[in-house]
Amino acid sequence: MTTTRETAARPVDVPSIAAAPDETAWRRRHLLDLDDFTPEEVGLVLTTTAAMKEVLAREVPRVPALRGTTIVTLFYENSTRTRSSFELAGKVLGADVINVAASSSSVTKGESLIDTVRTLQAIGADVIVMRHSRSGAPYLAARHTTAAVVNAGDGLHAHPTQALLDLYTMRARLGDVRGRRIVIVGDVLHSRVARSNMWLLTALGAELVVCAPPTLLPRGLGDAPGDRLPPVRVETDLDVAIRDADVVMALRMQNERMQGGFVPGVREYSRRYQVNEERLARARPGAIVMHPGPMNEGVEISHEVAHGLRSQVEEQVANGVAVRMAVLWLTTRVAGGSAA
Amino acid sequence: MTEPIIIRGGRVVDPARRFDATADVLVEDGHVTGVRDGIAADGAHEIDARSLIVAPGFVDVHTHLRDPGLEYKEDIGSGTRAAARGGFTTVCAMPNTQPAMDTRATVEYVLRKAAAEALVRVLPIGAVSRERAGTALVEYGDLAEAGCIAFSDDGAPVADATLMRRALEYASAFVRPIIDHCEDPVLAHDAVMHEGWVSTRLGLRGAPAAAEATMVERDIALAEATGGHVHIAHVSTRAGVDAVRRGKARGVRVTAEVTPHHLTLTDEVVAFGAAGGEALLYETNAKVNPPLRSPNDVEACIEGLADGTIDCVATDHAPHAVIEKLCEFDDAAFGISGLETAFGLCMRLVHDGRLDLATLIERMTAGPVRALGLDRVAPGIGTLMDGGPADIVLLDPERRWTVDPQRFASKGTNTPLGGIELRGAVLATIAGGVVVYAQEAARV
Numbered sequence: 078m079t080t081t082r083e084t085a086a087r088p089v090d091v092p093s094i095a096a097a098p099d100e101t102a103w104r105r106r107h108l109l110d111l112d113d114f115t116p117e118e119v120g121l122v123l124t125t126t127a128a129m130k131e132v133l134a135r136e137v138p139r140v141p142a143l144r145g146t147t148i149v150t151l152f153y154e155n156s157t158r159t160r161s162s163f164e165l166a167g168k169v170l171g172a173d174v175i176n177v178a179a180s181s182s183s184v185t186k187g188e189s190l191i192d193t194v195r196t197l198q199a200i201g202a203d204v205i206v207m208r209h210s211r212s213g214a215p216y217l218a219a220r221h222t223t224a225a226v227v228n229a230g231d232g233l234h235a236h237p238t239q240a241l242l243d244l245y246t247m248r249a250r251l252g253d254v255r256g257r258r259i260v261i262v263g264d265v266l267h268s269r270v271a272r273s274n275m276w277l278l279t280a281l282g283a284e285l286v287v288c289a290p291p292t293l294l295p296r297g298l299g300d301a302p303g304d305r306l307p308p309v310r311v312e313t314d315l316d317v318a319i320r321d322a323d324v325v326m327a328l329r330m331q332n333e334r335m336q337g338g339f340v341p342g343v344r345e346y347s348r349r350y351q352v353n354e355e356r357l358a359r360a361r362p363g364a365i366v367m368h369p370g371p372m373n374e375g376v377e378i379s380h381e382v383a384h385g386l387r388s389q390v391e392e393q394v395a396n397g398v399a400v401r402m403a404v405l406w407l408t409t410r411v412a413g414g415s416a417a
Numbered sequence: 418m419t420e421p422i423i424i425r426g427g428r429v430v431d432p433a434r435r436f437d438a439t440a441d442v443l444v445e446d447g448h449v450t451g452v453r454d455g456i457a458a459d460g461a462h463e464i465d466a467r468s469l470i471v472a473p474g475f476v477d478v479h480t481h482l483r484d485p486g487l488e489y490k491e492d493i494g495s496g497t498r499a500a501a502r503g504g505f506t507t508v509c510a511m512p513n514t515q516p517a518m519d520t521r522a523t524v525e526y527v528l529r530k531a532a533a534e535a536l537v538r539v540l541p542i543g544a545v546s547r548e549r550a551g552t553a554l555v556e557y558g559d560l561a562e563a564g565c566i567a568f569s570d571d572g573a574p575v576a577d578a579t580l581m582r583r584a585l586e587y588a589s590a591f592v593r594p595i596i597d598h599c600e601d602p603v604l605a606h607d608a609v610m611h612e613g614w615v616s617t618r619l620g621l622r623g624a625p626a627a628a629e630a631t632m633v634e635r636d637i638a639l640a641e642a643t644g645g646h647v648h649i650a651h652v653s654t655r656a657g658v659d660a661v662r663r664g665k666a667r668g669v670r671v672t673a674e675v676t677p678h679h680l681t682l683t684d685e686v687v688a689f690g691a692a693g694g695e696a697l698l699y700e701t702n703a704k705v706n707p708p709l710r711s712p713n714d715v716e717a718c719i720e721g722l723a724d725g726t727i728d729c730v731a732t733d734h735a736p737h738a739v740i741e742k743l744c745e746f747d748d749a750a751f752g753i754s755g756l757e758t759a760f761g762l763c764m765r766l767v768h769d770g771r772l773d774l775a776t777l778i779e780r781m782t783a784g785p786v787r788a789l790g791l792d793r794v795a796p797g798i799g800t801l802m803d804g805g806p807a808d809i810v811l812l813d814p815e816r817r818w819t820v821d822p823q824r825f826a827s828k829g830t831n832t833p834l835g836g837i838e839l840r841g842a843v844l845a846t847i848a849g850g851v852v853v854y855a856q857e858a859a860r861v
Contacts, residue, residue, distance in 0.1 A: 112618075113695065189744060211745035212620035213699035232747070234620030269620060296623065297614025306614050 103407045107219045107226040110235040111276045119244070119281060125403035126245050126396070132169065133399055143172035146409055149197050151177045152208040152229070158370060158394065159229050159239075163206045166401035175202075194218045194226075204405060207231075212269075225408040233267050239369055240273035242400040244281070246393050247324055250365050255282035258361075260318050262288040262350060263328030263377050266295050266339075270369045271328060275307040285309040288318035290350065292339045315350050322360040326367040327352045327377045343376055353379035357387065365389050419850045421445045423458040424809065427466030431473060432779035433786075433800035442471055444807040447850035452801050464845070465860035466811055472778045473801050474506025474537070474808030474848060476785040477756065478674060479571070479596075479650060479731035482508070482539070485526060486515025491736040491828045493527070496756075497535040499734070499827035501854035503756040504781075504843035506808035507538040507791070507798055508734075512549070513572040519544040519555040524563040536853040537846075538808070540794060545570040545584050545595060551577055554587060561591040566794050569596035571650055572706075574632055576602050581636065585645025594646040594672070594789055597636050599657065600707060604628035609747055611684040611708040619688055619699065621746060626714060629707060630656030637664035637671050648788060649673040651733050653707040655717035662726040672788040674731035675718045677762040678753055682833065684709045687746075691833045701742040701749035703833040705735070719771050722780055729784035730777075732759045736829020754829030758820055760812065762834070764841025767814065774814060807850040811859060816842040 102121050132140050148167040150160050160176065167174040179193065190209075197205055204225045207215050212232030219226040230236040247254055259278055265271045265287050279285050287298060287309045298311050312318035319325060330346060340346045352366060366378070366387040374380045382388060422444040429440045429452060436452070443451035443458055477500065483491040491499075493510075500508045510527060512518030518527065524541050531539035543565035547553045549572070557568060568588055575581040575597055584595045605624035610616050612623025633649055637660055640647040652658055652673045664671040682691065686703040689695070703709055721727040735752025742749050760781070766772040786792055786799035797805025817840050822830035844859040845852060855861040 110697070112697070189740075191743065209745070211747045213697070214745045216697060216699050217745060232620050233622075272617075272620060295617035296612050297617045301614035301618070306618055 103410060105408065106411050107215070108237055108404055108408055109215050109219060109226065109228045111237045111240055111273050111280075114277065114280060116281055119277065122241055122400070122403050122407065123245060123248065125407060126399045129399040129402040129406070132402070138169055139171065140169070141171040142406060143167065143170035143409060146172040146203045147175065147201050148172045148204045148206060148405065149175045149177055149202040150206045150229070151179060151193070151197065153179050153214070154208050154210050154230070156208055156230065159208060162394070162397045163229060163401050166398050166405055169398070170402055170405060172405070190214060190218060191221045194222045194224075198222045198224050203409060225411070227404060227408060230269055232269065233272070234269050235273045236269040237273050238397070238401055238404055239270050240277045241404070242393055242397045243274055243326070243367060243369070244277055245396045245400055246367065246389050247365070249392065249396070250389065251323055254278060256284065257323040258284045258286065258321055259324040259326065260286045260288055260322045261326045261328065262315055262318065262352060264293045264330055264334055265289045265328065266293045267331070267334065268328050274326070275309055279307040279309065286312055286318045286322070288312045288315050288350070290340055290346070293334070315356060316359065319356050320359050322364055324365055324367060325352055325357065325360060328369065329371065330373055330377045347376050351377060351379060352382055354381055354385070357382065367393060370394070419447060421458060421461035422464060422807075422847065422850065423456060423461040424464045424466045424471055424811070427469045427471035427811065429471045429801065430775050430778050431801045432775055433473070433783035434802065436801070437775055442801060442809065444809070444847065444850050447807055449801050449805050449807050450803060452803070464811070469844060470774070470812040470814060472810050472812060473782040473799050474810050474846060475504045475760070475781040476507040476791065476799050477505045477732050477734065478509045478729060478785045478789055480508040480510055480734045480756070481513065481736065481752070482510045483736060484514060484530065485523065489738055489828075493530045493539065494534040495826060495828050496734070496736070497531070497537045497539065499754075499756040499825060501536045501846045501848065502826050502843065503732070503759050504810040504812065504846050505537060505756060506810070506846060506848040507540060507795065509540045509542050509566060509789070511569060511571050512542050512544040517544045517549045518542070518565070519547050519549070521556070521559050521563045524560055524565060528564055537848045538795060538798070540564070540566045540791065542566060542596065543568045545575055546580060549573060551575060551580060554580070554583060557588050557591055557593065561593055564794065565593065566791055567594045567596050567648065567789055569598070569650065571596060571598045574598050574600050574602060578635060578639065582639050582643060585639055585643040585647060589643070589645045592790065592793065594648040596648045596650050597632070598650045599629050599632035599636060600624070601628040601631050604631065608708070609704060610687050611710045613684055613711050615684040615688050619697065624708060626654040626656055626710065629654045630660060633657045633660040637661070637669050640664070640671055641667065641669045644670065646670040646672070651676050651679065651707055651731065652718065652721065652727060653679045653710050654714045658717045658721035658726055662721065665726065672728045673721070673726065674729050674785070674788070675722055675727045676731060676733045677755060677759045678705065678709060679707070679718050680715065680722065680730070681762050681765050682709050683712050683715055686833050691837050699746045700833050701744070701746055702753065702831050702835070704746060704749050704751055705753050706751040719766060723772050723776065728780070728788035730759065730763060730780045731785065732756050734827070736827050737831045738828070739830065742831050752831060753833065754822070754825065754827050754831045756827060757825050758832060758834050758839065760843055761818065761839030761841045764814060764839065768840055807847055809847040810843060811845040812841070813844050814841045816840070816844070816858070818842050
């Protein structure tokens with residue numbers, strides 16, 4: 078704690094991020110997806126995140142690293158946790174954060190995404206953190222603005238900061254993920270969290286098993302040409318998939334999937350795909366359980382597991398702020414934000 | 418009276434007459450009056466076609482002219498200028514206009530406007546159902562009299578099997594085919610592209626290939642049961658091609674078309690663009706219905722076109738305004754502006770040794786005429802015979818050019834081929850004896 082006090086006692090105009098990593102290794106203007114991340118870039122995010130964790134542990138968790146930088150959270154979909162996580166991340170770093178809640182239907186009501194993004198740029202946004210129900214929307218935004226675009230979840234496509242915080246959380250408990258068996262179970266078809274995690278974890282050498290009823294598995298996993306999809310193993314039986322797992326990540330099962338006829342109902346789904354103590358007995362002894370939230374306890378995860386010793390759910394949320402600080406810090410280096 | 422034209426020294430390829438030789442073509446008063454070597458034609462306007470292909474003007478059985486009602490996307494003037502640039506001298510206008518072409522009044526409007534403004538022949542296609550709503554038949558007799566060469570609710574499938582049965586039965590009295598856009602609307606619900614690894618990569622909702630195949634099979638069964646003629650629009654899947662092949666083998670009156678893009682582009686273009694690459698593009702200009710499919714499906718379409726299972730190439734020219742493509746992928750309109758790139762794109766198959774040039778020309782001339790029985794309405798089109806209409810195209814199969822959508826005659830710049838080099842160009846187009854398009858390079 079002595080270290081923390083000393084750091085906090087520095088003059089406030091010095092951007093004091095302990096062990097600030099060499100951000101010259103970061104060349105990305107935007108953070109849209111993790112499908113082309115190198116292990117070196119991932120390492121940079123992780124070491125930066127660790128530095129941010131240190132900031133968050135201070136008595137007064139504030140640094141002026143992004144003072145003068147304007148961050149806009151532009152959310153076309155509701156998400157209290159992701160939006161507030163980014164908002165707090167920006168505020169800890171001293172940025173001005175503006176929250177814009179736009180509904181998807183406003184697109185059809187008139188103003189296009191491109192117009193909105195250009196308007197935000199015109200009022201001085203350096204970073205636009207964007208959540209959208211349409212896959213690929215952040216790519217469109219990024220092509221039409223000089224601001225940095227950070228994808229906070231687009232449709233069924235990607236949720237890069239969630240995958241990065243998941244990785245950080247895994248490493249905090251297990252160390253290097255290389256060779257670790259990680260099982261993602263649930264509605265993979267509709268999950269951007271699963272897609273981003275597949276790219277990130279396989280790039281780092283993890284052994285990834287994807288488990289879902291066949292109706293909730295996306296097409297082409299396992300038979301795409303070359304490296305056009307991440308190399309994962311597909312398994313429809315959770316009791317088989319969970320064997321010797323180091324990490325079990327349960328995905329949220331939405332009610333609309335039941336109504337949409339993807340699975341017969343909650344009863345059958347929870348019997349066959351719920352992560353519970355009985356099934357976890359087949360996993361490795363120190364296996365951890367994760368969930369991107371919000372959880373449907375009793376459906377994809379049992380109450381006991383959700384709140385048990387293996388659960389990392391709260392750590393995931395806490396690490397989310399540090400990861401987002403790291404991402405905001407790194408992207409503003411390249412985007413030429415007005416930060417020091 | 419138009420000035421006589423003599424087209425000198427080209428390789429004349431007229432598949433309908435199995436003619437493929439160097440010859441001169443004489444055009445007088447809007448008609449072909451001679452195809453042979455060494456025609457004496459004093460005073461005729463000379464066109465030097467040496468080293469070029471001279472072929473019948475192309476016939477497109479699937480063109481969206483958007484007129485009436487959607488003139489901001491295209492109108493009869495701009496659409497037929499685009500046709501002329503693409504080498505097409507006949508286009509069949511799809512009825513998904515506003516209002517739909519489901520009454521004689523609308524058909525007559527189109528024909529009247531075409532007579533005044535069109536550079537090439539426009540043959541209207543009537544709707545299958547009133548307002549294309551898929552419930553009640555339109556007046557096929559009246560519309561056939563007015564000039565409709567077929568009926569289609571294209572853009573939407575005829576989902577109701579009973580309506581499709583009645584349409585096939587009733588239209589047969591007027592010897593008109595029903596053109597169906599085959600796609601099970603439930604299986605393809607909310608889909609914006611082909612279902613496969615690319616849709617997984619992009620997180621976009623995909624339509625399975627089976628959504629096409631199930632309806633092709635249904636339509637063939639109904640055609641077989643009724644004796645009616647079904648024409649399958651824009652076949653795009655291996656299973657669809659196979660179904661047509663089996664139907665034809667059984668003697669069912671089924672014909673089919675395929676688009677240039679389904680012969681040459683795959684669903685990867687949606688992700689990475691026509692030039693390829695690693696970065697995700699979410700290329701809205703490659704959003705089209707039916708969607709661009711897998712390499713295996715493309716292969717089947719090429720095989721089907723080569724062996725005659727698929728009767729013809731049709732563009733499914735679907736122009737849209739810029740703003741309808743400059744948006745999120747899910748919200749973008751379906752369609753490719755295809756008239757002006759059709760020949761150059763299809764020439765890839767010839768240059769790759771998959772199709773010979775004469776066969777390609779057949780599938781763009783005699784093939785479509787035979788498939789839909791167009792010679793009943795417009796005798797002599799799709800071939801170069803004495804007394805037939807002087808609809809002629811001059812082609813340079815080797816000429817390389819780069820697609821620049823800003824230079825399209827079509828109002829629709831929506832093509833995924835912008836910046837792509839094609840090998841094979843239309844140098845000049847003559848429609849009804851009039852030069853309606855000529856490149857600077859043409860010696861016209």
